[in-house]
Amino acid sequence: MILQDRMVVQSQQQIAQDIFEMKLTGNLVGEITSPGQFVHIRVADSFEPLLRRPISIAAIDQAAKEMTIIYRAEGRGTKVLSEKRSGDTVDVLGPLGNGFPVDEAMPGETVVLVGGGIGVPPLYELSKQLTAKGVTCIHVLGFQTETVVFYEEQFMQLGETYIATVDSTRGTAGFVTDVLQTVDANFSMYFSCGPMLMLQAVQQMYPNKKGYLSFEERMGCGIGACFACVCQTTENSSKDYVKVCSDGPVFPAGVVAL
C-alpha cells in the first residue's frame, strides 16, 4: 500500500561530492516490496520548491523500519533536503512503482548489475537481496569522476565490483560499457539503472540476454494519474505506452522505446 508518511531522519551524511546518504524511519518501510521501488519526497512544507522529488530506495532494514536513500543535491529541491538533520521529519510518499524482480534470478546464477551515477543506489538493495539468496552479483558502476564515486566498499562486500570514470580518475577509463567488454558474458541476466544513454548502450550490448532497466522521467503525481512520465513502447510491447512511475520504473529490456 502507498503511504504518505512523516518519516523521521535518523542520519544524514555527505558521502561524496554533492552526494548525500539519508536514513529515514517510518511505517512506509513495511510496505516496500522490491528493490528498485522509489519514494516521492516533499522536501519542505513551503510551496517552493513545489513538487515532490522521486528518489530510489537504496537499502531497507525492516527490523528497524529504516530505509536509506542516496541522492545528489544539485537542484533547488535536493539542496533543501540535504539541509535536514537527524530528528527532522520529511513528508514521504511511497513506496511507489515496481522494482527489480529478485525472483527471476536463481541461486547459483551469476548476474550483472550496471549502474551509472545516481542510478547506482537502487542496485545496492537489489544486490543485497540477490546475494542473500545465493545469486552471484557482479557490479559495474560508472561515474563522472573520482570525487562523486560512492558505496564502492559496500558493493565490494557483496561481490566483484568495477568502477569506471569518464575522466579516468578512478578505475577503468570511460563508460560502464568499457568495463562490460571485459566481463565474462557468461551471466544469466542483467539489471541496470542510470542515464538513458547508458541504458541504451547496455541493452544494445546484450540483445539476447534477459535484462531489467530502471528508467527516469520527470514526474508530477508519481502514482500514475497525471500522464507526465509516459514513455513510448516498442512494437513488441502489449501496451501503447507505459508510465514510468506506476508501470515502472523497472521494465524488462525491450519494452520501452529507447
Add this chain to the structure above:
Amino acid sequence: MILQDRMVVQSQQQIAQDIFEMKLTGNLVGEITSPGQFVHIRVADSFEPLLRRPISIAAIDQAAKEMTIIYRAEGRGTKVLSEKRSGDTVDVLGPLGNGFPVDEAMPGETVVLVGGGIGVPPLYELSKQLTAKGVTCIHVLGFQTETVVFYEEQFMQLGETYIATVDSTRGTAGFVTDVLQTVDANFSMYFSCGPMLMLQAVQQMYPNKKGYLSFEERMGCGIGACFACVCQTTENSSKDYVKVCSDGPVFPAGVVAL
C-alpha cells in the same frame, strides 16, 4: 548604516501563546541607534514566503552584539521563523527607520509607555534606555487575553506596570485607555506602539501632551523605495505624506492622519 546581515540565532523561546522571543547576534547590532527601530527579516531562502517581515528590535546588548526580537507566529512567514533553532542563521536587513527619541525625556521626568499586543516589544528597550538615564517610566500594556501576555515581569523591573486584557482575564478589564484613565496625568510625554485604533485613542486622550507613536503598515522594501507603506499626514505636517519604513515607524503625535 543599513546592513544585510546573516545573523546567528542564539536562542528561541516561546514566551506566551504564539509569542516567541528570539535572540540574534551579528554586526547589525552595532548599527542600531534608537529603540523603536526595526529589522526586516527574510525567514527562509525559499521564494515562498517571499517578502521580508518587519519586526521591532525589543532589546539590545551591544557588548554581546546581541538583539532580542519578540514576535507573534501567526502567518506563514512568522511560523517559519519560529522553527529556527539556535545555531541557525537568519538573513536580517537593518536597522531600519527612526525610533523613539530617548533624548526628549529628561532625567527626573515621568513618562508613560503605552503598548498593545505585538506593539509592546519595542517599548522594552525604550524603557530600559529611559530608566537608565533616570526617567521614570509607567508601562501600560494591553493584550487580548491572559495567554498572550508577555514580559510583564521584565517591565515591572523597570517601573510601574499595568496590564489590561480585552476579555478581562488579567489585570484591568478592557483597553489600555481604561488603565490610562486611572494614571496620574502628571507626566511629561507618552510613547506608544500598537494597533491603529489604540494609537488613535491614546492620541485623542492627550491632545495637549507631547507624544510619539509607532506605526505599522504593510511593507515591500522596508527602506523607502517602493512607496508601499505611505501614510497621509495631517494639515499641520510639513510633508504631504510619510513613509512608515524610512520616515517612521515612530512619528510625533499629530503628524500622521489617523
Add this chain to the structure above:
Amino acid sequence: MNRLAIELPGLQLKNPIMPASGCFGFGKEYGRLYDLSKLGAIMIKATTLETRFGNPTPRVAETPAGMLNAIGLQNPGLTGVMENELPWLEQFDVPIIANVAGTETEDYVEVAKVISTAPNVHALELNISCPNVKAGGITFGTDPEIAKELTSAVKAVSKVPVYVKLSPNVTNVTEIAKAVEAGGADGITMINTLVGMRLDEKTGRPVIANGTGGLSGPAVKPVAIRMVYEVYKAVNIPIIGMGGVSEVTDVIDFLSAGASAVAVGTANFVNPFVCPTIIDQLPAKLDELGVNHISELIGRSHRL
C-alpha cells in the same frame, strides 16, 4: 442538514470540493488511496473523440510555487472512456464531470453527445482553454464569438448541463464568460492554465519538449481569484473556481470571490490526500468564520 452541500446545475454536491481535470486521471490511482465517494464530484481527464498519446516528454517542469505541464490531452478516446473508465467509477457515490476536448466543433459535439449519456456523468466541462494542443483547445477560448457558437452546438446535443472552462490567457475574461452564458452554458469553470515557459539553464532549451506549457499551482492563485471575482459580477451562472487551491483557506477565498464550488489540481501531486483533508477541515473552518452553511460564503467579497 449537510453544511457543505451545494446544488448546481446537474450536480448535487455533498461538498464543494472536486479534483480538477487532468490532475486525477480517471480516478483509479487516487481511488487506491481513499474512498472517492468522499468527494463532491470528480472532473475526469479530457476526453477526445480518438485515442491521443499526447506530447513528447518531458511534459512537466517545476516553476516557483507552480508547475508547467504539456501533457497534450493524452486519453484513451471516447470509446475507451465509455467502456473502461466511466463504468469503473460507477461503484462510487460521486457525480462525474466529463471534460470534453477536441480540434473541431464536430469533435466536441460528437464526444458530448455520447459521453453525456453515461449514467454517472452529471455534467460536461467544455475544455476550450487547453494551451497544450496545436489545434483547437485554446483558440476556442480566446474568441467570444467562437466560444459562444461551440457552447450552443454542444448544448444542443448534451443530455446534461454544460459548464465551459475558461482560459486566463485573454485580455478580457468577462467578455468570454458572457459569450458562453449567451451560448447557453449552465456554468463556468475557471481557470485553466496560464501559458508559460521554462528554459534549461545550461542549454537554453525549453525544459518542456512541447516548448510552452500551462502554468498551474499556488503561483497562479491571485490571477484566478481576480478572474473569478470579475466573472461573478458579469454573469448569472455559477462558477466552479480553481487555480492553486492547496489548503482549506484557498477554498474560502474562491467561494468569497464568487465560486460556488472549487476544484483542486496541482495540489493533488503535492499532497495526494489534499481533497479529503480539505473536506474534513471545512466544518471547523465554517465555525471559525461564524458561518452556518458554506453557501453563505459564496460571493461574500462582493457584499462587503
Add this chain to the structure above:
Amino acid sequence: MNRLAIELPGLQLKNPIMPASGCFGFGKEYGRLYDLSKLGAIMIKATTLETRFGNPTPRVAETPAGMLNAIGLQNPGLTGVMENELPWLEQFDVPIIANVAGTETEDYVEVAKVISTAPNVHALELNISCPNVKAGGITFGTDPEIAKELTSAVKAVSKVPVYVKLSPNVTNVTEIAKAVEAGGADGITMINTLVGMRLDEKTGRPVIANGTGGLSGPAVKPVAIRMVYEVYKAVNIPIIGMGGVSEVTDVIDFLSAGASAVAVGTANFVNPFVCPTIIDQLPAKLDELGVNHISELIGRSHRL
C-alpha cells in the same frame, strides 16, 4: 573588452542589469547601500505630469512566490522629478531610463517632451501597462491601435529613444509588440505585472485597498519568459526582459529567450543587493556556459 557590455538604442550598458521601474524609487535609498554606478542602467519610478499620491494602503500583499502591488504611480510629478530626482542621479555614471505614465495621450507627450531633455535620461519607457490606475495605464496597452498611436505621438517629441512597456494581460502580446514597433518604438520592455487579487481569509475583503493589484516576482517568471520568447520572434527591436528575476540564472534565461538586457523588480525588496550581486556573478556564469561575451546568449533558445 567588457564581456558584459550591451549596446541598445540610446543606451551604452556596461552590463545588462538594471532595477525595474517602481522597485527602486529614484535611486536614493539603494544609493545608500551601494554605488549606483555599478548598474547597467536605472529605470526610475513612473513620472506623471502632476504629483500623484497614489492609492490608499495596504498597497502590497504577499502571494505564493510573488506579490501584489497597487502603489498607483505615486510620484512627485514631472517638475519634482526634473528638479530634485534626476539632478541627484547625475553624480553616478549610469544611464537613466525614465518611465513615463499618464491618463491621456497629451500627458504622455508632455512628460516625454520635457523629461527626455534631462542630461542623464538616455531613453524613455512608456508605461502603457500599469494595472493600478483607474484611467489610462493599462488601457493603452491592450489595444494595438491605441498603443501604436501613443508610441508615434511620444516618438514625435522625444529627444531620446523610446521603449514601450508591454502588459502581459492580453490575449496576444505579439500583436501589441508589432503595433508599437510599427509606431516607431526603439525597443520593448516586458513584462509589467499580471492583474491579480488576494482576499483576507477572515473577512473575504481584498487585502489591497485598491481591490486588485499587479502580480510580480518569481511566480510570474514562466509567463514572462514565454512572452519574451514570442515577442523576440515577432519584432526586430530589442527587448529588455523582466518578471521574477532574482538570481543570475534568471538573467541567463531571459537573454536566452530573446531579451538583450534584464530588469530586476521585486527581488530588490527581498535582497537589496540583488543587482550588484548578479552583476558580480555574471562573468563566472559566462565561463561556466562557455560563452565569451554575454551578447552571445541573446536569443540562443531560438537557435537550437
